[in-house]
Amino acid sequence: MRPTLLAATWLVARKDLKIEFRTRTAFFAVLVFAILGVAIFYFAWDSTAVAAVDLAPGVLWVIFIFSGLLSLQRSFGVEQADRAMDGLLLSPIDREAIFLGKALANLVFVAGILLVTIPAVVLLYNLPLGRTLVILFAIALLAAVGLVAVGTLFSAMAANTRLAELLLPMLSLPFFVPVVYGAAQATSALLAGRPTAEAWPFLKLLIAFDLVFLFACTLAFPFTLEE
Amino acid sequence: MSVLQADRLSRAFGGRRAVSEVTLELHETECLALFGPNGAGKTTLLRLLAGLLKPTSGAARINGEALRGDASARGLVGFISHQSMLYGALTVRENIELAARLHGVADARGATEVALREMRVIERAQTPVRALSRGLQQRVSIARALVHRPRVLLLDEPYTGLDALGAAALTATLERLRKEGAHGGATLVLVTHNIGEGLALATHAAVMHGGRLLRLERREELNSASYADEYRELVGGAA
Numbered sequence A: 001m002r003p004t005l006l007a008a009t010w011l012v013a014r015k016d017l018k019i020e021f022r023t024r025t026a027f028f029a030v031l032v033f034a035i036l037g038v039a040i041f042y043f044a045w046d047s048t049a050v051a052a053v054d055l056a057p058g059v060l061w062v063i064f065i066f067s068g069l070l071s072l073q074r075s076f077g078v079e080q081a082d083r084a085m086d087g088l089l090l091s092p093i094d095r096e097a098i099f100l101g102k103a104l105a106n107l108v109f110v111a112g113i114l115l116v117t118i119p120a121v122v123l124l125y126n127l128p129l130g131r132t133l134v135i136l137f138a139i140a141l142l143a144a145v146g147l148v149a150v151g152t153l154f155s156a157m158a159a160n161t162r163l164a165e166l167l168l169p170m171l172s173l174p175f176f177v178p179v180v181y182g183a184a185q186a187t188s189a190l191l192a193g194r195p196t197a198e199a200w201p202f203l204k205l206l207i208a209f210d211l212v213f214l215f216a217c218t219l220a221f222p223f224t225l226e227e
Numbered sequence B: 001m002s003v004l005q006a007d008r009l010s011r012a013f014g015g016r017r018a019v020s021e022v023t024l025e026l027h028e029t030e031c032l033a034l035f036g037p038n039g040a041g042k043t044t045l046l047r048l049l050a051g052l053l054k055p056t057s058g059a060a061r062i063n064g065e066a067l068r069g070d071a072s073a074r075g076l077v078g079f080i081s082h083q084s085m086l087y088g089a090l091t092v093r094e095n096i097e098l099a100a101r102l103h104g105v106a107d108a109r110g111a112t113e114v115a116l117r118e119m120r121v122i123e124r125a126q127t128p129v130r131a132l133s134r135g136l137q138q139r140v141s142i143a144r145a146l147v148h149r150p151r152v153l154l155l156d157e158p159y160t161g162l163d164a165l166g167a168a169a170l171t172a173t174l175e176r177l178r179k180e181g182a183h184g185g186a187t188l189v190l191v192t193h194n195i196g197e198g199l200a201l202a203t204h205a206a207v208m209h210g211g212r213l214l215r216l217e218r219r220e221e222l223n224s225a226s227y228a229d230e231y232r233e234l235v236g237g238a239a
Helices: A005-023 A025-043 A052-073 A077-090 A095-124 A130-159 A164-191 A200-224 B042-050 B092-102 B108-118 B134-146 B164-180 B195-201 B224-238
Strands: B004-013 B016-026 B031-035 B057-062 B077-080 B152-156 B187-191 B204-209 B212-218
Touching: A005 A025, A005 A077, A005 A095, A005 B092, A025 A052, A025 A095, A052 A095, A052 A130, A052 A164, A077 A095, A077 A130, A077 B077, A077 B092, A095 A130, A095 A200, A130 A164, A130 A200, A164 A200, B004 B042, B016 B042, B016 B057, B016 B204, B016 B212, B031 B195, B042 B077, B042 B152, B042 B187, B077 B134, B092 B108, B092 B134, B108 B134, B134 B164, B152 B164, B164 B187, B164 B195, B187 B195, B195 B224, B204 B224, B212 B224
Parallel strands: B031 B187, B031 B204, B077 B152, B152 B187
Antiparallel strands: B004 B016, B004 B057, B204 B212
């Protein structure tokens, strides 16, 4: 009996995570990039001209987007070598399960990067987060889902082209604008100590983006596989 | 009813027709040996029959079901190509077990053990695929294609890179699959440049050139002694 959508999604995600855990090269490369990015922004910062709470949201989410892009590029790279993707396509699983499995593995990967990047930004910029740190992680999770949904689809589209490294950012970045906007505005409201209700419209934007693009990208994914 | 059917199957890449109006029909336990020079369209035809490529026109069917529309029909196919379709970072066992689980094999671990033993790679089961030689990777790739006991097996030059032991194991496994598959004997399509090797297994033989099937006949209708000469004459200087 062929695997259900959920079972197949888990098989694909587990396989990707196992491969990443074995090699670890991509994770550490992206982590180093993120930490270096945070450090460079810190040293370029004039603390007398711009307050930390004004600068930090922009730094965090710009670093998040670019390190996320780096991590997404490897997603379909592992399938290109020896045409392992054909093995997935020959199996009777739904094509959507390949997308969802890849997206789930990418989400874990990006969440791992955020788990290190957020504390790094908080410590370097001495941000007064306190209990709102939990809300910041919730914003990060919502932003990560949006980034991964769109990025996984475009990663699949770009993988079969000769200019994959260039094409993925060109295709994805315009779609990431609502993610960066929503996440940065919600973070700003939190850091400025304004009531959580002021961050709510931006959280709703992120939730709506996640729902729409997760659904649309899952449906669109099978068309990216046509040769 | 035929197990594998191609109905006026065509595929073009840009303006070039790689496969043109190919029609064939194979029943249970039949084996088609497909010969042709480089660029004849053999690999494209196999990818069309496997459902990996969308035909420009025509259709490929397994048990009467169109491959492109029916996910379950895809599960009846096994495909061995030039590329191993394996993950280098995973071990031999993990690769085969993943394929078994993706195909919904009830006892994935048991089926993995059987496939590894058949292709004589059981002693390398814990080795990452990237640490294996090209020949051993080919054996693992064959085990991956066989683990779910496919009803239709498409083989694109499967003997390439195999040593005598690997080639013997493959021949024995193919013979067994044809005779005692899980649902009756399997149907095979074997692409090879070695005419002797192909005819040894075949019930049918075909020659492909310029995307077209030039000749398709039953094994008993052809003269194996003169077939190589006839083939060279048919494809001209391309052979």
